[in-house]
Amino acid sequence: MASDRIFGLVVLFVALAYIASATQIQTSFLADPVGPKAFPMLIGAVAALSALVLIVKPDPDPDWPASRTFGALLIAVIVLVGYAYALKPFGFILPTAVAAGILSYQISPRPRAAALSGIGLSAGLFVLFKFALGLGLVAWPKGWIG
């Protein structure tokens, strides 16, 4: 019950904010009868209406995982965000090995297996992408090669 209500409230606020920012869209002199504002506002209205329905008539709660699992999920998200930033400056192999290893550890907590699968995946995928598929990947940080 509660999760659907919270979700409904979040959607409602986002929808209202969306409508509000849609009213700020600049119209140009090439105006058509509908204009660039109407459709986004319509979408926002549909979402807001559905959110209200959800708040009034929520479904039963799903099984949320324990807070420790939430921690693991959060770590996974942080690792992926870090990986996204690291891919360009640090090359492919190092960040991939670290990120894949941590993800593997989150799914099955065995350090040795996780480390091995991280290194294996990193090396294997690099060979696959670089030589079999011919993608232009940079292996190591730029400074190392000079």
Place this chain on the structure above:
Amino acid sequence: MDILSNLAMGFGIALSPYTLMLAVIGCFLGTIIGALPGLGPSNGVAILIPLTFTMGLDATSALVLMTSVYYGAMYGGRISSILLNIPGDEPALMTTLDGYPMAKQGRAGDALVLSGVASFVGAFLATVGLMLLAPLLARVAYLFGPAEYFALYLLAFCTLGGMASNNQAKSAIASAIGLGIAMIGVDNNSGMPRLTGGNLHLMDGVDFLVAIVGLFAIAEVFFFIESHGKGSSIGVKLEKVTIPWADIMATKWTMLRASFVGFIAGILPGAGASLGSFLAYMTEKSIAGEKGGFGTGTPRGVAAPEAGNNAAAGGALVPMLTLGVPGSGTTAVLLALLMTLNITPGPTLFTDRPEVVWGLIASLLIANVVLLLMNVPMVKVFVRVLQVPPWVLLPGVTMISFVGIYSLSGSYFDLLLMVGFGALGYVLRKLDVPTVPVILGILLGGNMEDALRRAMVLSDGDATYLFSTPISVGLWVAAILGFVAPMFLRGVLRKPQRVTD
């Protein structure tokens, strides 16, 4: 005999040694993707699109490769359903109902071969149906103006929301999220940026591939972290594999009926393969009656959903190719593929680029035969693939997704967006909000708005123009019915739950 000459042209394109090799590779990859729990046709095709794009394949080769993967994944989904009681993808859920009990009786090999044959029959008949029906529908589609297209897009969202989810409000929210995201970026008509929040990365809008890979593939990783990869290793051993001729002959009418039902379900915009396999199973169950033994491991219960599922996969291509409106999540991903290759589906596709359409149809037929030949003798190889542990598989999938998206634009921003979509997908699926309407919204949002605005330009702002022709009125009625009717049918159409031991 237009069809035959067109088909000959299609085969001329699709039968070169190179494309044939691509078809074989695609079928093999697809079956593996479908068989692996947690990787279905949608996310399998999704993570491969950016890669094929960067490999620089031409349109026909890329289409052949990806449709082979698509059909292959449809085949592969049954393997984990039967052996592990875990549907490899959503439409394969119905196959677990009789497939897993049959495997527990020691007939795993029979069930696998039988379902392979049923898949072949369903997919083959659906491809024939596609050949006959699509050109006709393409001719009707010429009558569609912007008002009709707007109503058609609405119909797709309504039926998808009505049938594919358990709560109309939630699917409406999902569609609104997708449509709302599609609005971001520079407006086509006025050339002004919309809803970008001043962020330069958002000026081009959100790439639908980023959203698809995030919502399907990255979200799946989060689910595996939540479950710690549990429930993926217990399974039934596969002994000797022989061809169960008796079962195949006994189920031939079942396969034909299920293919027909599945094909019809696939054509309905927004319904797709899950509904196809569900309806096919339910029809056969009610024909067999109480004595049919459905749910206890009867061969007919294995053949029906598999034929229905694959027929629906073919049927879903009819509205996708002729109208540009996908019938299911996976066809939405295929539509994304076409759009990436700069092919605009619609009635003009059949006259302007017949080589694409008929090459695609020919490659579907080829993929189908390759899959049947591959699946019967090599089923043991695919079963071995199931033993890849999730703690290697899922990080691998993540890294492939990252490289794919990164190679598209080379920007870290798309990667961040993808992770964001992954988290969104996790929360949405937890809350039982369907994610397919989000994808559909992102794919079709621009077209839907264009249709509305063009209709209003034509009528000079008169809203009644939207309901001015019989076709558009019919589509509006169907859309409203498709959205409202399932509320009352929910008791009747309740999905059966998975068998638990």
